[in-house]
Amino acid sequence: MRDVVTGTPGILEVSNLSITRDGKTLLEVPHLCLDGPGPTLILGPNGAGKSLLLRCLHGLIQPDRGRVCQNGVVLNADHKARQAMVFQSPVLLRRSVAANLDFVLKRQSMPRILRKQRIDALLAEGGLDGKAGQPARSLSGGEAQRLAILRALALEPETLFLDEPTSALDPSATQMIERMVLRASARGVRIVMVTHDIGQARRLASDIVMMQAGHVVEHGIAQKVLNEPESDDSRRYLAGGLVT
Amino acid sequence: MQGFASEFNHALSLILNGDAELWAIVLLSLQVSIFAVLISAVIGMPVGAALAVARFPGRRALIILVNALMGFPPVVVGLLVYLMLSRSGPLGVLELLYTPTAMIIAQVVLVTPIMAALTRQVIEMLAEEYSEQLRSLGVSRLASVPVLLWDARLALVTALLAGFGRAIAEVGAVIIVGGNINHVTRVMTTTIALETSKGNLALALALGVILIGLAITVNAMVSALTLRAEREGLRHA
Numbered sequence: 454m455r456d457v458v459t460g461t462p463g464i465l466e467v468s469n470l471s472i473t474r475d476g477k478t479l480l481e482v483p484h485l486c487l488d489g490p491g492p493t494l495i496l497g498p499n500g501a502g503k504s505l506l507l508r509c510l511h512g513l514i515q516p517d518r519g520r521v522c523q524n525g526v527v528l529n530a531d532h533k534a535r536q537a538m539v540f541q542s543p544v545l546l547r548r549s550v551a552a553n554l555d556f557v558l559k560r561q562s563m564p565r566i567l568r569k570q571r572i573d574a575l576l577a578e579g580g581l582d583g584k585a586g587q588p589a590r591s592l593s594g595g596e597a598q599r600l601a602i603l604r605a606l607a608l609e610p611e612t613l614f615l616d617e618p619t620s621a622l623d624p625s626a627t628q629m630i631e632r633m634v635l636r637a638s639a640r641g642v643r644i645v646m647v648t649h650d651i652g653q654a655r656r657l658a659s660d661i662v663m664m665q666a667g668h669v670v671e672h673g674i675a676q677k678v679l680n681e682p683e684s685d686d687s688r689r690y691l692a693g694g695l696v697t
Numbered sequence: 698m699q700g701f702a703s704e705f706n707h708a709l710s711l712i713l714n715g716d717a718e719l720w721a722i723v724l725l726s727l728q729v730s731i732f733a734v735l736i737s738a739v740i741g742m743p744v745g746a747a748l749a750v751a752r753f754p755g756r757r758a759l760i761i762l763v764n765a766l767m768g769f770p771p772v773v774v775g776l777l778v779y780l781m782l783s784r785s786g787p788l789g790v791l792e793l794l795y796t797p798t799a800m801i802i803a804q805v806v807l808v809t810p811i812m813a814a815l816t817r818q819v820i821e822m823l824a825e826e827y828s829e830q831l832r833s834l835g836v837s838r839l840a841s842v843p844v845l846l847w848d849a850r851l852a853l854v855t856a857l858l859a860g861f862g863r864a865i866a867e868v869g870a871v872i873i874v875g876g877n878i879n880h881v882t883r884v885m886t887t888t889i890a891l892e893t894s895k896g897n898l899a900l901a902l903a904l905g906v907i908l909i910g911l912a913i914t915v916n917a918m919v920s921a922l923t924l925r926a927e928r929e930g931l932r933h934a
Contacts, residue, residue, distance in 0.1 A: 513829055534835055544830035547848040
């Protein structure tokens with residue numbers, strides 16, 4: 454929950470998190486606390502465990518060991534109901550653009566008249582005005598991802614997880630997504646986003662989590678991690694070296 | 698060849714002149730098959746969706762059984778339904794044998810596995826795609842069933858049409874339980890079989906033309922739906 458005194462969104466904390474498959478450690482995070490005021494960006498090469506960590510934070514995957522807490526309380530159904538996630542490939546319902554938004558608003562038992570107003574406002578926010586009746590699956594990649602973000606925001610989440618939402622988009626579409634993310638963050642939504650894009654991390658991040666081979670190798674204020682990385686893995690990754 | 702041409706001309710005149718007997722047979726065929734398909738959909742689609750979404754012991758065996766039932770020989774289905782409905786059978790007291798209801802029952806037995814299997818296949822693919830997103834949106838496994846059924850609607854209409862195609866063209870089971878009684882249980886396929894054996898080729902040909910027309914219409918509708926789904930990006934990956 455958003456802290457009414459400090460204005461910062463709820464704190465996410467991970468303790469002794471571990472996921473092992475076939476004897477291989479996929480994720481091993483002894484401790485991680487996401488309590489910064491702005492977006493947290495998770496950086497690292499493929500297979501670093503970024504998406505796995507994101508899914509654990511959102512409760513989509515149960516770790517073999519360890520726990521995720523929000524404001525000191527183990528993640529529960531109430532917390533999950535106030536979280537939302539946007540996936541790398543947007544999963545849109547086979548319905549119209551407006552019906553995709555209506556789906557989540559209806560689940561919140563919002564009256565029809567208010568839903569209509571909210572849908573119009575959301576479409577305007579995402580630059581999708583005039584596309585309400587269009588089949589969602591016929592949108593372009595950037596539009597589809599914007600709709601997926603709008604649908605997540607329609608839930609009015611306290612925490613929004615984004616798993617490489619701009620990985621397949623051009624700079625213009627990426628910029629629109631980044632603006633939406635920053636606006637949501639400014640409204641007090643905790644943003645936790647996975648990316649490969651160092652430039653994006655520079656543009657958006659308040660704090661950065663660097664991951665490598667299932668481990669968090671560094672976590673700190675974005676400026677510090679990006680300009681004075683402490684770990685060798687971070688230095689190599691940020692220098693554009695091939696970290697495998 | 699001349700004989701065939703003359704029979705064919707006679708057949709066309711039966712169709713075009715609105716021969717009462719011919720169109721009564723067509724109407725009964727449509728009634729029986731449409732009822733059977735609707736009942737099969739009501740039973741088969743939820744069963745298919747449940748098989749796609751639910752996880753329980755024996756699920757895999759049940760899927761194999763449903764798939765196997767799709768290939769069940771119609772005459773055997775006819776025989777089993779006959780045994781159930783005959784006077785000495787467990788449902789004999791209902792006196793349904795040699796009625797259109799018996800034919801509907803036989804077609805339901807034949808078509809329901811098709812509905813269930815196709816629905817299971819369609820919903821399972823969609824569920825795989827939607828699973829994480831729906832969980833993220835707080836939709837439970839049970840609550841996801843109507844979402845999946847609605848979003849798979851075009852594919853399910855295709856399944857419905859496939860079931861109708863199977864039902865309307867069926868002969869073996871309905872002739873056993875219906876008895877091919879004139880003005881009571883005589884449908885297109887059974888009439889074609891009977892009239893051909895009697896040498897009344899004109900009526901058989903006329904019904905054949907209508908049956909082929911129906912098959913082409915159903916296939917055209919399936920193609921149109923598939924095309925529309927592709928255009929709208931609604932098809933499963």
